[in-house]
Amino acid sequence: MDIAQHYEQEISFNSPWLQFERTHFQKHQGNSSCDVAIVGGGISGIMTLYYLLTETDKNVLLFEQGRIASQASGNNAALACIHIERPIQELVEEFGIEKTRQSFLEVDQSWDLMLDILDRVGARSLLKPLPNISLAMSSKEVLLGHTGREKYNREFGRTKWHYYVDEKIDVAFDGVEIHRIPKEELLEKLHIVDDEFIAVAVPQEQLNLARLNSAEFCFAVIDFLSKHYSERFTIYEESPIARIKPHLLNEAIQADDIILCTNGYKGFEIFSETGARFDKLHNALTPREGYMAAFKDTREPYAQAFFDDRGRYKDSPYFYLSHIEQFTVLGGPEFDQPDGIHTQEKIAERALTSQEIYREFLKNSYNKTDCPFSHFWMGIMGYTSNGLRWVGQEPEIPGLWYNLGCNGIGITTSIGAAKRLVALIQGQKLPASLFDPT
Numbered sequence: 224m225d226i227a228q229h230y231e232q233e234i235s236f237n238s239p240w241l242q243f244e245r246t247h248f249q250k251h252q253g254n255s256s257c258d259v260a261i262v263g264g265g266i267s268g269i270m271t272l273y274y275l276l277t278e279t280d281k282n283v284l285l286f287e288q289g290r291i292a293s294q295a296s297g298n299n300a301a302l303a304c305i306h307i308e309r310p311i312q313e314l315v316e317e318f319g320i321e322k323t324r325q326s327f328l329e330v331d332q333s334w335d336l337m338l339d340i341l342d343r344v345g346a347r348s349l350l351k352p353l354p355n356i357s358l359a360m361s362s363k364e365v366l367l368g369h370t371g372r373e374k375y376n377r378e379f380g381r382t383k384w385h386y387y388v389d390e391k392i393d394v395a396f397d398g399v400e401i402h403r404i405p406k407e408e409l410l411e412k413l414h415i416v417d418d419e420f421i422a423v424a425v426p427q428e429q430l431n432l433a434r435l436n437s438a439e440f441c442f443a444v445i446d447f448l449s450k451h452y453s454e455r456f457t458i459y460e461e462s463p464i465a466r467i468k469p470h471l472l473n474e475a476i477q478a479d480d481i482i483l484c485t486n487g488y489k490g491f492e493i494f495s496e497t498g499a500r501f502d503k504l505h506n507a508l509t510p511r512e513g514y515m516a517a518f519k520d521t522r523e524p525y526a527q528a529f530f531d532d533r534g535r536y537k538d539s540p541y542f543y544l545s546h547i548e549q550f551t552v553l554g555g556p557e558f559d560q561p562d563g564i565h566t567q568e569k570i571a572e573r574a575l576t577s578q579e580i581y582r583e584f585l586k587n588s589y590n591k592t593d594c595p596f597s598h599f600w601m602g603i604m605g606y607t608s609n610g611l612r613w614v615g616q617e618p619e620i621p622g623l624w625y626n627l628g629c630n631g632i633g634i635t636t637s638i639g640a641a642k643r644l645v646a647l648i649q650g651q652k653l654p655a656s657l658f659d660p661t
């Protein structure tokens with residue numbers, strides 16, 4: 224059986240986050256005009272819509288090429304968290320302490336904004352707390368990377384961590400307290416059997432981390448907006464935007480402002496005022512596929528991440544799990560699509576590779592051999608050239624704005640980003656941020 228047949232017969236993607244009744248929206252036809260056009264109907268687009276409607280009096284049209292929240296926002300690990308993938312100490316070195324502090328402040332505030340929206344739209348029950356959190360580390364180098372963040376976690380008032388290290392490992396870190404414990408105790412803390420891990424970190428206080436189905440959240444927000452602002456917005460599905468010129472989409476839709484909430488997708492062209500093609504965004508984005516699996520299990524709710532730099536698992540230097548209501552979600556393998564090409568055959572190949580990696584990981588870490596996946600799914604993340612989200616105006620194209628580039632984590636952070644963007648679009652002057660488009 225070749226890979227394509229295998230794909231047809233054995234790999235059917237069935238994200239657990241899209242198993243609910245979803246409203247359909249009409250296709251766009253003819254000519255239109257609006258104050259603001261949003262391109263992309265994932266969580267970034269919906270949160271941008273939310274703030275445009277609740278904080279301005281603008282008329283908004285939102286265009287989605289497929290269905291609302293059916294890409295990354297319906298195919299992720301559903302972990303609401305406030306985090307930037309790049310190490311904090313690296314960001315301080317590159318951008319300076321004040322800009323980094325300001326950006327983490329905004330990221331951290333996203334959590335409260337999310338709670339506020341969940342309450343306002345009556346969807347707080349979608350947020351499911353994850354109380355037991357641990358990070359497993361395979362080497363001194365990985366440990367050093369994590370303890371290096373502590374100085375800034377403390378300085379920026381972020382959650383601090385306890386570090387437990389195998390007593391046989393000789394390490395000392397400035398200003399970070401290390402608890403030395405026997406290996407057996409370490410493995411017990413992690414609930415694993417893989418004795419090659421040498422350290423575990425656990426938060427010293429409650430960490431803002433919870434499970435949130437971001438697709439369901441998008442629909443709850445749309446329901447709310449439909450009740451209160453229906454006269455000021457329209458959502459179109461199956462309405463791809465192929466060409467963007469200043470203030471004009473697809474030669475048919477006029478908009479004072481155009482906001483791209485397109486994650487890592489590049490299936491459109493942008494033109495400048497002179498008519499020249501503008502490729503800056505396309506050149507800056509690398510889409511990356513992430514493959515996820517879920518299985519039934521019985522344990523107390525937990526979230527766990529494994530940072531493994533031993534090269535033991537091809538294509539997966541880390542794994543992350545979350546477990547609630549007897550349902551474990553497992554993430555890890557990721558693959559770049561540098562040319563934007565992802566044929567069905569290639570996806571099938573990577574899906575099979577990912578399943579093999581997951582089985583190996585579950586066997587080595589938990590001694591689990593009989594663990595059928597009830598769900599298996601894949602989503603695309605857009606990585607920008609600087610590894611940071613772009614939130615703000617494109618200086619070279621009048622009226623063009625970005626709220627995109629998930630860079631691995633984007634459920635909660637897209638909310639603070641949408642709020643920032645809507646403040647900027649109203650002409651507010653905000654402190655410089657790591658997210659300003661370069």
Ligand SMILES: Cc1cc2nc3c(=O)[nH]c(=O)nc-3n(C[C@H](O)[C@H](O)[C@H](O)COP(=O)(O)OP(=O)(O)OC[C@H]3O[C@@H](n4cnc5c(N)ncnc54)[C@H](O)[C@@H]3O)c2cc1C
Nearest residue numbers: 263265266267288295296299300302464513602629633634
């Ligand atoms: C496997 C995986 C696991 C993840 N896990 C987590 C996690 O646990 N926690 C977390 O915070 N983040 C996680 N993320 C990231 C998070 O899912 C994303 O940051 C977030 O969903 C991105 O939302 P978005 O709206 O920017 O993108 P999307 O949800 O991808 O939405 C972009 C939309 O734009 C549309 N679009 C693109 N081009 C056009 C066009 N030309 N015309 C019209 N529409 C267009 C697309 O169809 C798409 O619907 C994960 C992502 C993946 C893939």
